[in-house]
Amino acid sequence: MSAKRRRAQRSPSPQYNLDDDSYEPYVPISQRRQEKLAKLSSLGVTAGRHKAKHIQEEQEEREDALKEEERRREKARKERTLLFEAQEVQKRKAAEDAKKTEGEKAEEVDQEILEAIKSRRKLISDLELAKGIQYTDPLRASWRPPRYIRERTLEEHEKLRDKYHILVEGEDVPPPIEHFEDMKIPDPILKHLKSNRIITPTPIQLQGIPAAFSGRDIIGIAFTGSGKTLAFCLPLIMLALEEEKKLPFVRGEGPVGVILCPSRELANQTFENVNTWCSALARDNKYPQLNSLLCMGGIAMNEQSHVLSKGIHIVVATPGRLIDMLEKKRFTFNNCKYLCMDEADRMIDLGFEDDVRNIISFFKRQRQTLLFSATMPRKIQDFAQESLIKPVLVNVGRAGAANLDVLQVVEYVKQEAKMVYLLECLQKTPPPVIIFSENKNEVDDIQEYLLLKGVEAVSIHGSKTQEERQFAIKAFKSGTKDVMVASGVASKGLDFNEIQHVIIFTMPKEIEDYVHQIGRTGRSGKTGIATTFVNMNTPDQTLLDLKYLLMEAGQKVPPFLASVDDPRAVLGGSLKGCPVCGGLGHSISNCPKLEETQRRQLAAHRNVEGGSY
Template identity: 35%
Template sequence: MVKPSYSSGFGGLGIAPGLLAAIGRLKFTEPTPIQRRSIPIGLEGKDLIGVAQTGTGKTLAFGIPMIQRLARLRGNGLVLLPTRELAVQVNEAIQAVGAQLGLRTAVLIGGAPEGPQKRAIEKKPRVIIATPGRLVDFLEQRVVNLANIQVLVLDEADRMLDMGFAPQINKILRVLPKDRQTMLFSATIPPEIVGLARQHMKLPINIEIAPSGTAAEKVVQEVFFIEKEAKTRLLQVLLAEYLGAVLVFTRTKHGARKLTRDVRAMGHAVAEIHSDRSLGQRREALEGFKTGKYRVLVATDIAARGIDVAGIELVVNYDLPTQTQDYVHRIGRTARAGMAGRAISFATFDQRSDIRDIEQLIHTGLSIKPVPALPHDKAPRKLPAFVIEKERAEKLRKPFGRPTKKITGRRARR
């Protein structure tokens, strides 16, 4: 019998041979930093808190330990996450590895018919992947029993709390067995996460791939200060300059609908995802964005949490996020898995404090770019006065050449 060729990168993490073979067949060769550090701890059954940005391989960081431990345990696994799209994508990733080992999953999400989800529960899945709202609904209907959960994952925990799911999460945690493993993953660690961990986790090991709030590596971050009515024309120029996949964030679903119409009028293939779109429409938009059917995807923050698409060249913050920490989640959609990417933000002149808040969060300054000539401009554009003053102040702080020593004593009198 020919032995499967295991990935040498994953081979030293304590992963079982059958699971290694499944990983190898999926062409995964080297674990990401969060995978390399989380998998061995997860396999030991210890609680852990992983701080890492989106696009760093978090799904397999918890998926591999969960699958392997459930193969030896009688209990089940539960993954809680913020959005329907993310639930579907996490399920696909876990199925890709676990289905070859006979792992059965069930996805419980709002916005989809309850019937098929209830039938999936009747088939006794080993792993439930759910959004908090739908899972609480099923608990209250006594459709699902969580008494046998041995491994719990809270994925994108900060976002779940941002979206107001704290009451549902606490209700779920109260009915789970105390003697379980909990793995929590988050891009930021606000005080609410600290409190949740203190109350519901057992001496968790902290794994911090990037400090909380750190932006994804290899993302070039820029900002244009521009009047609100000129944003669409600036986007038109950028879409002509950047020819790859572009993800555009708006603050509201109304703004997303309007901008989608504007981008379509420019001649670009564009789709939209926001709370007014059905689950089927969201899936079609995401799949079309992945395959290249749509070059531009316009999204709101809540809907965009499930976007896991490699090769996004540019992320545009058409509107700055309402919550500063959402900036990190947004720009993490580009430069995924070590690839390079660019994030451009549009800010109006009265949003300078918002930009400063973002810079404080990510511990770095954003490069302020001059607005190029736009269609229908009546006069050449100039940098805002406050930007010119900032640049002048920075130049004054920089010494020119080497500092000269003050010469004293005998040498001074020569």
């Protein structure tokens, strides 16, 4: 009974129609969960994107607002700077200037100019500059001073320098040596020097030659006629001799060193000296012949083809022709390790600096650099010390000071009376005599006047051909002509040993030129006279430079020159010399040399802009 009752109460079984299209297949629960999650996540991403876009738009609006506010502030700040702060600065500056003296103001202007011209590039090659090559140690040399000199104390070395009034600067300065024999110079050269009455070294040679033999970079300063040429030529000859004895040079090899000169006349004179000393060395069969080459404008290089067909040991050159030879690869500086610049202040300060830098770019190795001059102001010294490697500064007397062996006579002569008075001055001493004038036309006029008066005279200036210039110098040196009338081209370094009198017909503006011109006499320990004509056409600043130079040398100052007042004394400023040209009577702000340099630079720029460079 109970079993039947339970069957009656059971729910009927479901009926399935398998042919119905609406039938949905079974989906597992795990799959249904994944689909639900995917749906929810897609809805979240869409909402997130809308939200992120909304946030970004709000942020951009805030940034735009901030930028606009910053622009308003910047505009307001500029307006305040231009209108208010500039006035405040001027007021402060005016208040400070009111407290300063005129001299202090002038010194500040000078300092600003000096700082502006200090930003010159060092004398290094483009390769060294591009690769960041920096040499920290000087070249190593095989030469050593004798043992007894090496064993001297530093105090003994300094006592010897004081004896000859030699000032030195630098690290580990080589010792001074009083005798050529102790410098280990070959006997043939010693005999040649003695035959020319060169027995003992001059002060610049006494310290300069040992320093150069040691491989050191040198800045050599000494008055005109003090033997600087021997001081830089002899070390190069010894270096070339050492290289030749190691392994003889053949065609295409060399040079070992190069000497740069600012003028053709000085290059030719230096070349003749080098040839003379090399020939003296070769006369002794123990030593080989050293070949020298002269590179300068006005001469055909074919004339020296016999030298180019051999190995070259020494090159003496002017910058322009040397660059031409290097660019044509007539020889190379691949093994060159000695560079000397005679009249160095002129080489790197008056138009040759770019040429010198170009020449240095041909060097492929470290070099020994020597700079020599009679007038090298402090600005050039500082510039050179930055460009050289632990240089030794050898200074005999103040740079730019006049030779004390020259009696300086300054006379007031009216312009129209100069020619007549010139004949009177020629009676003071026997010939030969040099007459200097800054004007080329005036040089020719003086020569013509002297020839009409029966005086045997030649002239030399930059507009003459090389043949005319060489003939004039040769005739004057040989004694066939009594007087040479010259422009400034003959004042730099030319050696005329027998000259007792120099007449400066027109006083040069730059006191450096005056020092070089009077230095043509009183050479090699001899005395001489320098007569200078001045008049109303001579600028007061030039007269002031001349006045201080005479006072420094202990010379007589004529009354008309003594009456020239120094405006710096009135302003209350210091009476320091000019760091650009070394003149004692002016400051850098009115330096004629700086003005001339700026004039040349402006002229060069105009030529470049006009397409005529």
